[in-house]
Amino acid sequence: MTLRYGKEFLMIPGPTNVPDEVLRAMHRPAVDIYEGPLLQTTDDCLKGISRVFRSTTGKPYIYIANGHGTWDAALSNTLSRGDKVLVLESGRFAIGWGEAAELIGIEVEILPGHWRKAVDPAALEARLRADTEGAIKAVLVVQVDTASGVLNDIPALRRAMDASGHGALLMVDCMASLGCVPFEMEAWGVDVAMAGSQKGLMSPPGLAFVVAGQKALAAHKTAGLRNSYMDWTFRDGPEHYMKYCGTPPEHLLFAFQKSLELIEEETLEGVWRRHAILAEAVRAAVEVWGCKGAMEMNILKPEDRSDSVSVICFNGVDPAPLRSFVKDVCGITIGIAIGDLAGKGIRIGHMGHVNAAMVLGTLSAMELGLRRLGIPHESGGVEAAIAVIDRALGGN
Numbered sequence: 001m002t003l004r005y006g007k008e009f010l011m012i013p014g015p016t017n018v019p020d021e022v023l024r025a026m027h028r029p030a031v032d033i034y035e036g037p038l039l040q041t042t043d044d045c046l047k048g049i050s051r052v053f054r055s056t057t058g059k060p061y062i063y064i065a066n067g068h069g070t071w072d073a074a075l076s077n078t079l080s081r082g083d084k085v086l087v088l089e090s091g092r093f094a095i096g097w098g099e100a101a102e103l104i105g106i107e108v109e110i111l112p113g114h115w116r117k118a119v120d121p122a123a124l125e126a127r128l129r130a131d132t133e134g135a136i137k138a139v140l141v142v143q144v145d146t147a148s149g150v151l152n153d154i155p156a157l158r159r160a161m162d163a164s165g166h167g168a169l170l171m172v173d174c175m176a177s178l179g180c181v182p183f184e185m186e187a188w189g190v191d192v193a194m195a196g197s198q199k200g201l202m203s204p205p206g207l208a209f210v211v212a213g214q215k216a217l218a219a220h221k222t223a224g225l226r227n228s229y230m231d232w233t234f235r236d237g238p239e240h241y242m243k244y245c246g247t248p249p250e251h252l253l254f255a256f257q258k259s260l261e262l263i264e265e266e267t268l269e270g271v272w273r274r275h276a277i278l279a280e281a282v283r284a285a286v287e288v289w290g291c292k293g294a295m296e297m298n299i300l301k302p303e304d305r306s307d308s309v310s311v312i313c314f315n316g317v318d319p320a321p322l323r324s325f326v327k328d329v330c331g332i333t334i335g336i337a338i339g340d341l342a343g344k345g346i347r348i349g350h351m352g353h354v355n356a357a358m359v360l361g362t363l364s365a366m367e368l369g370l371r372r373l374g375i376p377h378e379s380g381g382v383e384a385a386i387a388v389i390d391r392a393l394g395g396n
């Protein structure tokens, strides 16, 4: 028996639901790439992405790439072979960025972290203080790690770097956080920030964004790893096609232009608040269900939990049947756990184009699944989620 026929919900941490308006924006003929409206679209996208990153003095770049591409772009434009970077571990993705760095000849040191905790600013400060010769050229960190569900405190990490007096660049991967949680590139003193189109930004996969602050642009002048496709200098050139190092990804740009319009209509603050409320609702449900010990939020401290993705660990219970139930019976896809948590948990993506109906629907399907499958849990998770939303709407 299945009840899945209807609008399918994609509740994974990227790619995410693309709004119908954004899909429709792509449904048009190709246009000239040398003159005409596409030049305005590029301008809108570059200005819009700077606003979303909260950068006024940084330079924005658009790549036809995914998140991995932005890692290469950030590294190759600012560093040279043999330079050292410090990777701040808090799950899977900063480690992956470090692996990409190693492959292009950068020396990588990992500041050991924990899969269930945010990066410790004091540990960063101590490590940078010990680097008296300034061997570390850049610090690499993710704002939200999509594998662990952690939210790293970027302003606190910046303060730790400042306190150490170290001059390394601060590079922040905002792939799973931009357009979901507050990020203030300029106010927080971030030197390079990156994101992809396919998560909080509600567009199809394929566009990737990098904003380079003034200090990163200065480092670019002597960077030895520059290459033709990623190169910021080439992309600053006078011709429109140079911004893309070739043919612009027209239809993805039309889509992204529309996503930016939707974000600006809701306001960034409104977007962040929606994510915060819906994430809190998910966490409230998990807390109730988890009273019987079969599941818990992966990230231990509540204040370190991301508002864009919830990673839930299962204790002594296989999460696969629950995922199958909500998909096959209810028409909702939730994410598998990855990395150290593979096979041991699930991830609920609540980022981008997601509303209360989708979150409450997902939680209801999960609670039904817990009941049907006999997974030990306390009932009332959905009620707790409703209470969170009710309070946010002004209830008691």
Ligand SMILES: Cc1ncc(COP(=O)(O)O)c(C=O)c1O
Binding pocket: 013, 014, 066, 067, 068, 069, 093, 142, 144, 145, 146, 147, 173, 174, 175, 176, 196
């Ligand atoms: C935090 C983070 N960084 C980087 C990536 C890599 O992005 P992509 O898969 O688009 O290459 C992901 C993907 O999920 C991510 O979550």
